[in-house]
Amino acid sequence: MSLLFRSDAGVRLFRSLLPLFQEDPLVKSTLVPETIGRSEGKPNWWKAAVIYQIYVPSFKDTNGDGYGDLRGVIEKLGYLKELGINIIWLSPIFDSPMYDMGYDIADYYKVNPVFGSMEDVDDLLRQAHKMGLRVVLDIAMNHTSVEHSWFKKTLEAFQAQGGSHKVELAKKAIASKGRDAARIPIPWDRSQETSGGFTVGAAKPWLPMHPNFTEFCTESQRRNPASIWMFYRDLISLRKQHKALVYGAYQLVDPQHESVYAYTRTDGHETYFVVLNFTDDLVEWDTPVEHRGVWSVVISNFGRATLDQELGAKIELGPFDGIIFRRESG
Numbered sequence: 044m045s046l047l048f049r050s051d052a053g054v055r056l057f058r059s060l061l062p063l064f065q066e067d068p069l070v071k072s073t074l075v076p077e078t079i080g081r082s083e084g085k086p087n088w089w090k091a092a093v094i095y096q097i098y099v100p101s102f103k104d105t106n107g108d109g110y111g112d113l114r115g116v117i118e119k120l121g122y123l124k125e126l127g128i129n130i131i132w133l134s135p136i137f138d139s140p141m142y143d144m145g146y147d148i149a150d151y152y153k154v155n156p157v158f159g160s161m162e163d164v165d166d167l168l169r170q171a172h173k174m175g176l177r178v179v180l181d182i183a184m185n186h187t188s189v190e191h192s193w194f195k196k197t198l199e200a201f202q203a204q205g206g207s208h209k210v211e212l213a214k215k216a217i218a219s220k221g222r223d224a225a226r227i228p229i230p231w232d233r234s235q236e237t238s239g240g241f242t243v244g245a246a247k248p249w250l251p252m253h254p255n256f257t258e259f260c261t262e263s264q265r266r267n268p269a270s271i272w273m274f275y276r277d278l279i280s281l282r283k284q285h286k287a288l289v290y291g292a293y294q295l296v297d298p299q300h301e302s303v304y305a306y307t308r309t310d311g312h313e314t315y316f317v318v319l320n321f322t323d324d325l326v327e328w329d330t331p332v333e334h335r336g337v338w339s340v341v342i343s344n345f346g347r348a349t350l351d352q353e354l355g356a357k358i359e360l361g362p363f364d365g366i367i368f369r370r371e372s373g
């Protein structure tokens with residue numbers, strides 16, 4: 044602990060949070076220090092888990108202020124469960140001036156009122172746990188907001204030396220370098236009136252919706268067997284069914300190749316061979332000799348038939364093609 048926290052305040056904060064974890068029956072048996080890092084023979088629960096990170100302001104607004112909130116997360120727990128995830132990871136929900144997406148925390152003991160209240164956090168935990176979902180809160184303890192009392196004290200000392208101008212410039216820089224430019228609020232349905240169901244009534248989302256949201260909303264995705272949503276749901280399900288995909292020995296294949304990322308995972312009974320083209324070009328990839336022969340196609344993102352396939356000297360991969368092959372070991 045002394046390595047992580049060099050200030051008394053940091054140590055006090057960590058000590059105050061620790062009982063929260065230890066008292067939670069879901070994590071009590073799994074998060075105690077002696078289990079962390081032990082993997083030989085006894086797999087850690089989180090290794091097989093699938094985590095879904097939620098950026099709360101863009102997830103779902105329930106009170107019509109245009110910003111996603113904790114009640115919105117509670118409302119969509121069923122959706123997350125359906126997708127097959129095990130853990131939801133919330134972007135910071137603590138009190139913050141939001142110059143850095145909430146990672147600039149002003150008070151670690153308060154929930155940002157934009158997102159809700161402590162009661163909402165309790166309710167979220169209760170309802171998530173009821174569904175067997177775990178909740179991870181993102182707490183950035185190694186830096187704080189310029190509005191945190193620790194920073195303000197430093198600032199006062201700095202200002203006494205005539206440095207206030209520089210601090211204002213730094214604040215502006217942080218605000219302009221926010222990470223939100225590439226993000227959009229999640230469209231849940233086709234409704235134009237409620238901005239794709241992200242918000243309620245005619246409220247305006249804090250960021251503009253994607254122009255094609257009716258096509259890409261979760262409702263459309265869940266009705267389309269060829270959608271990315273369906274593909275991810277199938278991938279998650281596959282990963283849960285086949286332990287070798289999680290625990291099997293990992294071996295990179297052709298690590299020097301510039302376009303293809305390929306690896307095998309094998310547990311002694313079966314081998315999975317994952318081949319991914321990370322470019323938008325057609326790639327003719329030389330199949331490594333030891334991986335030639337007959338494989339079953341388990342899943343692919345471009346609808347290859349899930350049949351046996353004989354891999355010859357070359358594999359032709361389309362743009363952003365991804366395939367998982369499987370065969371018995373031995």
Ligand SMILES: [Ca+2]
Pocket residue numbers: 104105106107108109110111112157
């Ligand atoms: Ca809201």
